[in-house]
Amino acid sequence: MRPNFPIREDYNDALDSVLLILDVYLIEPKDFAKGLLNDKQYNSSLNALDLYALGQYAFKNKYYKDAHNWLYLTCVYFMNAEEAQINYYKVLGLHEMDLSQIYAMNLLKITPFKCEILNDLPFVAIYHDIISDREIEELKRIAVPTIKRSTVYDYAKETNVPVNYRTSNSVFLNNNDSYVVDILRQRVSDMTHLNVFANSSDQLQVMNYGLGGYFRSHFDFFGKDMTNVQQGGATVFPPLRITNFPKKGSALIFSNLDNNISPDPSTLHAGCPVLFGSKWAATKWIYSSEQMFRKPCLPPNQLKAYDTQVIDFVHQILGL
Incomplete structure (x- = not known):
């Protein structure tokens, strides 16, 4: 037999x-x-x-x-x-390298993404060599003529205002401003496996931090480093004990919502002051409401239980 x-x-x-x-x-x-x-x-x-x-x-x-x-x-x-x-x-x-391959699953079969996972829940990762020197120079070229002081939204005044805790210059770029902007939009979609269209994300924002430029603790989603910074300028996640120093051409990606689309307080982060050099970066915020088929919600019994110490720590930093 x-x-x-x-x-x-x-x-x-x-x-x-x-x-x-x-x-x-x-x-x-x-x-x-x-x-x-x-x-x-x-x-x-x-x-x-x-x-x-x-x-x-x-x-x-x-x-x-x-x-x-x-x-x-x-x-x-x-x-x-x-x-x-x-x-x-x-x-x-x-191993972490195996997990990185899973997250880097994409259409780029010849040159797959170089994904380095810093934290699994919430997901925080660095994607290396995402943007070329030529693409960086093109973004800076189209950003410089209209770049101006960065602002934040003031809910009391119902408008954007400059503040002393975000000291940078920035500009939002449309997809038709340059072929590079649209290329990066698709690249972000490949990395995150999320919909990144006009109604599912913000425009690409290019920012420049000069000497002492920083952004205090806050929440958001996605960013690319366009320069190496000689000293300072790191992105830090205090609750997660993660520090990421700027590296030209890399992208820092993290999800600030859990699988039930609830805010994750452990993603509180800040941009440290630039001590020497100039920091150029680009950011892309992706909306959760348009991802129902890409990242569906999980029922409450499958959600990560929040660590109360993390929440207390975040509240302490924010003065709540």
Whole structure:
């Protein structure tokens, strides 16, 4: 009977078929694992070993999004959803480099993104060599003629006003101001896997911080470094104990909302004063309301429980 036993080719074909079925019929991995196919329940299910096999196979074949889903589901079978969301890659023996490949899954097959993850929840990462010197000079060229003192929104006055705790110059650029602006819009979408269109994000903002320029603790989403700064100018996340010094061509990405679209106080951050040199940066804020299909909400029982010490620490910094 030995010739009739399944061989490695049969095993791979079966895994390929499962991934294909889910993709064609839009079946969620958690439903497939329970034997629920398009609202019809079958007397069959997958165990944790089956889920792990699918995840490893997907990862090996560079189906990183599928790998993420199956490996995370494997952890859910072993622990509660909160622990799984935080520890799934550690439990399965994945290194940070493996996780970086999952987050860097994109259309750039020839030159994939260089992703360095600084924190998993909330997600904070640096993408290296995202913008070229030529693109940087083009952004500076079109920004300089109209750049002016940065402002913040004053809710009492219902208008933007200059303040002494944000000492920089800035300008918003339209996609039609230069081909580079539209290229960067698409690049941001590839990195974040989010919709980055006119109704789902702000315009690209180019900023310049001179000597002593800084921005005190605040909340927002995305930024690119366009220069190296000799001294100072770091972006710091006090609650997360993260410090990121400017590096020309890199992008710092973080999500300031949890999976229930609630503000995450641990993403409080600040731009430290420039001690020597000049800091050029570009930022892109992405709206959550337009991401319902890219980043759907999770039910409350799957959310990360907030650390009350982090919240107290943030309130102390803000004087609340």
